Amino acid sequence: MTEERRYMLxxxxxxxxxxxxxxxxxxxxxxxxxxxxxxxxxECAWPSARESHxxxxxxxxxxxxxxxxxxxxxxxxxRLHALVNNAGISPKGPEKSRLGVMGTDADVWTQVxxxxxxxxxxxxxxxxxxxxxxxxxxxxxxxxxxxRVHPFAGVAYAAxxxxxxxxxxxxxxEFGRRGVRANAIAPGEIETxxxxxxxxxxxxxxxxxGRLGDPREVAETIYFxxxxxxxxxxxxxxxxxxxxxx
Ligand SMILES: NC(=O)c1ccc[n+]([C@@H]2O[C@H](COP(=O)([O-])OP(=O)(O)OC[C@H]3O[C@@H](n4cnc5c(N)ncnc54)[C@H](OP(=O)(O)O)[C@@H]3O)[C@@H](O)[C@H]2O)c1
Numbered sequence: 001m002t003e004e005r006r007y008m009l010x011x012x013x014x015x016x017x018x019x020x021x022x023x024x025x026x027x028x029x030x031x032x033x034x035x036x037x038x039x040x041x042x043e044c045a046w047p048s049a050r051e052s053h054x055x056x057x058x059x060x061x062x063x064x065x066x067x068x069x070x071x072x073x074x075x076x077x078x079r080l081h082a083l084v085n086n087a088g089i090s091p092k093g094p095e096k097s098r099l100g101v102m103g104t105d106a107d108v109w110t111q112v113x114x115x116x117x118x119x120x121x122x123x124x125x126x127x128x129x130x131x132x133x134x135x136x137x138x139x140x141x142x143x144x145x146x147x148r149v150h151p152f153a154g155v156a157y158a159a160x161x162x163x164x165x166x167x168x169x170x171x172x173x174e175f176g177r178r179g180v181r182a183n184a185i186a187p188g189e190i191e192t193x194x195x196x197x198x199x200x201x202x203x204x205x206x207x208x209x210g211r212l213g214d215p216r217e218v219a220e221t222i223y224f225x226x227x228x229x230x231x232x233x234x235x236x237x238x239x240x241x242x243x244x245x246x
Contacts, residue, residue: 007080007134008226009033009071009127011058011119012087014041016192017141020215021084021222022046028223033071036087058087058119059111068126079134080127082226085120085164086141088194090157096196099154109156116160121167128178135179137226140168142186144241152196161186165237172235181234183225187218188241209242 008025012018013034022032026046034044034053044053052074056067071080091108093099099108120140124131131138145153146161153161164184171182189195189203190213203212218240224230225238239245 004077004079006030006082007033007075008082008084009035009080009123010082010084010086011035011123013053014038014044016194017187017190017215017218018084018086019044021086021219022049024216024219024223025082025226030081033074035067058115059089061114061118061122064119064122064126068123071127072130075130077133078130079136080130081134081136082139083124083127083131083136084139084141084222084226085123087115087119088141088143088157088161089115090153090194092154092196096152098152099156101155104154104156108154112154112156112160113163116157117163117167120164121171124171124175124182128175128180131175131180132178136181137230138168138171138175138180138182139222139225140164140171140182140184141222142168142184142237144186144188144239144245146186147245151202152198168237169235176234181225181230183230183233183235184237185218185221185225186237186239186241186245188213188239188244190215190218190240207242207244208246211242213240213242 013022014036037057039055054070056063142164143161145158146165168184
C-alpha cells in the first residue's frame with residue numbers, strides 16, 4: 001500500500017518563513033495549500049504553486065468561512081495533516097518607527113489582532129473536522145516580542161503574539177483529546193523582510209550566537225512539530241532565536 005499524501009495549509013506563504021516552510025515540506029512529499037492577500041506571488045516558484053494558492057485577507061474575518069470551504073474542496077480525503085498559522089503583520093510608524101501605546105489607534109489594534117490571533121482560532125475551528133480526521137498538527141508562529149519588550153516590534157504586535165501563545169495553550173488543552181496537537185514557535189531575528197533597520201546592531205549586542213536566523217532553520221522546527229518525532233509534544237512554544245531569550 002502506498003502512503004497517503006499529506007496536506008498542509010499554511011498562511012502567509014508568499015515570502016520569508018512561510019516560503020521556506022513550503023519548500024521544505026514539498027521536498028518531503030507533502031501537498032501544500034497556501035493563503036495570502038496577494039492573488040499569487042511570482043516568487044513562489046514551486047510546483048503547482050498557482051493552483052494551490054487561495055487569496056484571502058485574514059484581517060477580514062468574514063472571509064474565513066469561504067477560505068475553509070475552498071480548502072475543504074481541495075482535500076481529496078477530507079484530511080488536513082497540518083495547519084501552520086504563519087501570516088503576521090507588524091505595522092510601523094513614520095520612517096519605520098516603533099508604534100507604542102500612544103501611537104496605536106483602534107484600526108491598527110483591530111487589524112493586527114485579527115490577522116495575528118483571531119483568524120488563527122477561526123481557521124482551526126472551521127477546519128477541525130479535517131484536522132481531527134488526520135490527527136493533525138497545528139503550529140502557530142509567535143515571536144520573541146510576545147514575552148519581552150522588543151525595540152522594533154510595536155505594542156499591538158507584541159500583545160498579539162502574547163495572545164497567540166496563550167491561544168496555543170488553549171488549543172492544546174481543548175484539541176488534545178481529539179488527537180490534534182497544537183504548538184507554537186517563537187522566532188527571534190530571522191532574515192526576512194519583516195526586519196527593521198538596526199537589527200544588525202541588536203543581533204551583535206543581544207544574540208549569543210551573533211547572527212541572524214535563516215528561514216530554513218525555522219521551517220525545520222515547524223516540520224518537526226508536524227511529524228512523528230514530536231508525537232507527544234503538545235502546548236509547547238519553542239524559541240528559535242540563537243539564545244536571544246536567555
Ligand atoms: N522574520 C522574523 O524575524 C520574525 C520574528 C518573529 C516572528 N516572526 C513571525 O513569523 C511570521 C512570518 O514572518 P516573516 O518575517 O516571514 O513575514 P513576512 O515576510 O512579512 O511575510 C508575512 C506573510 O503574511 C502574509 N500576510 C500578511 N498579512 C496578511 C493578511 N491580512 N492576510 C493574509 N496573509 C497575510 C503575507 O503575504 P501577503 O502580503 O501576500 O498578504 C506574507 O506571506 C509572522 O507571523 C511574524 O510575526 C518573524
